[in-house]
Amino acid sequence: MTENHTHTEHIDSETGKLGMWIFLFTELFLFGGLFLVYAIFRAKYSADFHHGAAELNAFIGAINTVFLLISSMTVAGALTAMQKGDRRMTMLLLTVTLMLAALFLLNKYFEWSHKFEYHIWPGSPVLKNMPQGELLFFGLYYMMTGLHALHVIVGMVLLSINLVKVKAGTVNAGRYVILENSALYWHLVDLIWIFLFPLLYLIT
Amino acid sequence: MKDEKQHISSYASLTVVLVILLTLTTISVLVTGIHLGPVTVAVALVIASVKVAIVITQFMHLRFENLFLKLAVSGVFTLFALVILITFIDYFFR
Numbered sequence: 001m002t003e004n005h006t007h008t009e010h011i012d013s014e015t016g017k018l019g020m021w022i023f024l025f026t027e028l029f030l031f032g033g034l035f036l037v038y039a040i041f042r043a044k045y046s047a048d049f050h051h052g053a054a055e056l057n058a059f060i061g062a063i064n065t066v067f068l069l070i071s072s073m074t075v076a077g078a079l080t081a082m083q084k085g086d087r088r089m090t091m092l093l094l095t096v097t098l099m100l101a102a103l104f105l106l107n108k109y110f111e112w113s114h115k116f117e118y119h120i121w122p123g124s125p126v127l128k129n130m131p132q133g134e135l136l137f138f139g140l141y142y143m144m145t146g147l148h149a150l151h152v153i154v155g156m157v158l159l160s161i162n163l164v165k166v167k168a169g170t171v172n173a174g175r176y177v178i179l180e181n182s183a184l185y186w187h188l189v190d191l192i193w194i195f196l197f198p199l200l201y202l203i204t
Numbered sequence: 205m206k207d208e209k210q211h212i213s214s215y216a217s218l219t220v221v222l223v224i225l226l227t228l229t230t231i232s233v234l235v236t237g238i239h240l241g242p243v244t245v246a247v248a249l250v251i252a253s254v255k256v257a258i259v260i261t262q263f264m265h266l267r268f269e270n271l272f273l274k275l276a277v278s279g280v281f282t283l284f285a286l287v288i289l290i291t292f293i294d295y296f297f298r
Binding site: 014017018021022025028029032035036039040043058062065066069070072073075076077079080083084183184187190191194195197198202203 | 210212213214215218219221222225226229232233236244245248249251252255256259260262263264269270273276277280281284287288291292295
């Protein structure tokens, strides 16, 4: 047996991307279900939802929107840099993205702490004594922003892994499907916030 | 599927997209500041949808993907819109 085994790895990035998109579809319906619950209860208890939303700080919400939009641009830029083979730029832009994500979470921390000061947290006695609609509003607020924050954390983990891999050279100009898919995930985090922001903070 | 030539978005075009998104956010905040009732809700949601469409086509490169993926994404969003529509029809007319 003198067969010459040259190991050529087959990378099918198109299929990898398709798989990622299908996963993102399931994420869309995960949040979509919550949006739907929110919309129906908002129609049912509009006055209570108005009160609840008025208590949210639209300024913090707007700042966080700006952070996420910029971070979406920087992660897209990181992909551009990788495609061009500019490793340093990729790492720089990934770091900026991670910093913006951290700022987003910091803001969220302050926002939630402020609510906690008023004894508003899921299951708190103050919340339980509120009208039914406000109870639902804050329940949905914590559920939706909490689930979203969890996605931000997962996204940060993914981007950090990419940062390490780019540094090590295992993600490079010839092979970057993991960076591409992580960027897609990060954009989804941005997309969900684009809807959460007007729903929770703006429409009062 | 073969590895086809990848489209590379330039930094300049990404920046333009970001500026558009930030402008839309500002408009959305300003418009909802004027209380117009149901109109406000509609405007805010339309702007959010436009932003989502921009992020998907530009940042997520859907513009440069194959037809299959484009159809899949539009199909899923249409399905999502139908789910919302049907639920509301059920809610208001039951």
